[in-house]
Amino acid sequence: MIKNPILPGFNPDPCIIRVEDDYYIATSTFEWFPAIAIYHSKDLKNWHLLTHVLDNEEDIDLRLLESAKGVWAPDLIYDKNRKVFIVTFTRMASMNGRYFDLDNYLVESENIMGPWSKPVYLNSVGFDPSIFIDDDNKYYVTSLQWEFRDNYEKPGTIVLQEYDINTKKTIGYAKTISTGATDRGCIEAPRIYKRNNYYYLMLAEGGTGYGHCVTLSRSTNIWGPYESRDENPIVTSHLENFNERNKPDSLKIERYKPNGTSLQKSGHASICETQDGQWYLCHLCSRPFLPELRCTLGRETSIQKMRWTEDGWLEMADGTNLAKDEVEEPGLEEVKFKSDCGTFKFSPWPETLISPRINKKHFLSVKDGKAIIRGQQSLCSLDKVSLIARRLTSVNCNFSTSMEFTPEVFQHTAGIAIYYDNMNYLTLEKTFENDKEFLEIVQMDNGKRIECFKEELSFNTKIDLKCRVNYKKITFQYKEANKTDWTNIDKIFDTTKYSDEYSQFGEFTATFCGIFVMDSNKREKMATFDYFQYNDL
CATH class of the missing domain: 2.115.10.20 (Glycosyl hydrolase domain; family 43)
Structure with missing residues (x-):
């Protein structure tokens, strides 16, 4: 069947x-x-x-x-x-x-x-x-x-x-x-x-x-x-x-x-x-x-x-x-293809990874299989956004990455995102404030920006980021380079908000997940991502 x-x-x-x-x-x-x-x-x-x-x-x-x-x-x-x-x-x-x-x-x-x-x-x-x-x-x-x-x-x-x-x-x-x-x-x-x-x-x-x-x-x-x-x-x-x-x-x-x-x-x-x-x-x-x-x-x-x-x-x-x-199947000889789930390097480029509105060549380069992304405008923008994402194909899934990023001002952020559109998204991102590096969760809820979580990080370290979508619940984890265990963030978010029906702006698209970089200061800050992992569970 x-x-x-x-x-x-x-x-x-x-x-x-x-x-x-x-x-x-x-x-x-x-x-x-x-x-x-x-x-x-x-x-x-x-x-x-x-x-x-x-x-x-x-x-x-x-x-x-x-x-x-x-x-x-x-x-x-x-x-x-x-x-x-x-x-x-x-x-x-x-x-x-x-x-x-x-x-x-x-x-x-x-x-x-x-x-x-x-x-x-x-x-x-x-x-x-x-x-x-x-x-x-x-x-x-x-x-x-x-x-x-x-x-x-x-x-x-x-x-x-x-x-x-x-x-x-x-x-x-x-x-x-x-x-x-x-x-x-x-x-x-x-x-x-x-x-x-x-x-x-x-x-x-x-x-x-x-x-x-x-x-x-x-x-x-x-x-x-x-x-x-x-x-x-x-x-x-x-x-x-x-x-x-x-x-x-x-x-x-x-x-x-x-x-x-x-x-x-x-x-x-x-x-x-x-x-x-x-x-x-x-x-x-x-x-x-x-x-x-x-x-x-x-x-x-x-x-x-x-x-x-x-x-x-x-x-x-x-x-x-x-x-x-x-x-009922037509009875043709079955031919299976390689799954688009799993852990992917960025060379060769996965066809599943796409960007809103612009060609990734404007902000991305690939070296030794790693994605180097230059920050541009915020995820709210309709113009130059440095986001690489793929379709969510299940509401029981997880995705993760490993990122090197050294923010220097508060306008520098990079991380992972659940993205319905520019007015409804959820990010786990590394940023900078008062000479310290922080990890924070930012929710864009029908155009309203909400800071939901903030925690200080060890300075200038590599960090692994993970998101779990478990039907109606979204949760996050992170792991600094010098740690062996994942840290659970004690926040739960509503998956159903990322939908046509919740949006107040008449959209009819769908939810994506991916990696992003923002530099609303000079549009030049880089982050390096080792891989992108996505699995339907």
Whole structure:
């Protein structure tokens, strides 16, 4: 059996494809750099982070963007005719004043590992663009068209537009093809598939929260009209249909229903066919802490087995529409990959370690497998932050490092961090005050800075730092170089605070853990980290 989620931790908006015997999933990365994660599998069960698509700051500028802005909802396809991979994505800049200021782009490559082309501008009508290639090799772009006017249904409509691969431009203006297949509202994430002369329009509806779902409509003409499947939605965590058209709330906490599955918020999907004709659907989901209904791991990626009915509709293989914790494997030869847990030196660089908004080359060098990080702005900044982090993939985990750092003024700090975003994080850090070195815990709680612990250290010594996440509890330990035993810090912190639902700023990302350095004096102070260790327990 395949155990869900197949991509735990921050992996929203999955798009799955198969190219010969290889399966790939692209997921959103928002403000994190490099952007657009690509995962790889041979059997749909075992996955590993293979690469990232956007690794050049000239191609994607994320600086100064608020949390949860940046790169949204990549769509990944393979053009068998031209033998190229194609990725479309949204760069979201602002969601202020009911406007969504964004641009949609396309990049392509002959190899999934790159190099990728320079981004080609598509349009700015709305988010979640995807490409469909018809039998005559015509390209089409579909997306949500965002609606900001009074007296029009929000969030908008699903639109379609031709794309000319020769001129690299869209043709004319986008035309509406759907207002949704149900009345749940909050339509988005359109993808078009073709089978037996039908065009199938797959949508996410109900908001990317507890009313989320996957719907299906079809037409014999790509421009519509599209008829909705009577049994919509085809996958969901919330079985009861409801009418919330024109309601802007996408979280819908009141729609939470346990329904015998740990997977909540199931929606935003894509499908693929195996080598022997089996069908699977990937979708985002979340696993909330109860009773708080807070999702520290954010939106993750799960998979469901599907089947086609005799009358040409797609449904879950067991005939229901409830997202399952475990699904039947396709029977492919199992291929396992090296775990991304364990103790890692920094050469070769682990693909799992990424940074908010900027390329690590601006503040990091590697020597003898050690990471040397130059301090810049605070973790509150939207600009130049010296943080190297990876996704939390379990709420039962630990991480640690060994650090050499000699602060000289109070603006010098370095250590480890639990980081949801620039307004919610928790650090165990070494710093300087009154000619002494200290170890302290700083909590940023919805933008409020709180000093939670401070203890004097022996001067100018190497220090080991460790964090333990034990479900709802976060604790810290440290060990100075001249000591043999770890010292427990008698403070317990609430894991559930690092979640979409706790944030007061409308974010929807997930929790990371990592190492950082801050120098808010001269932007030059260095810290050396021997390794980074992370383990799911």
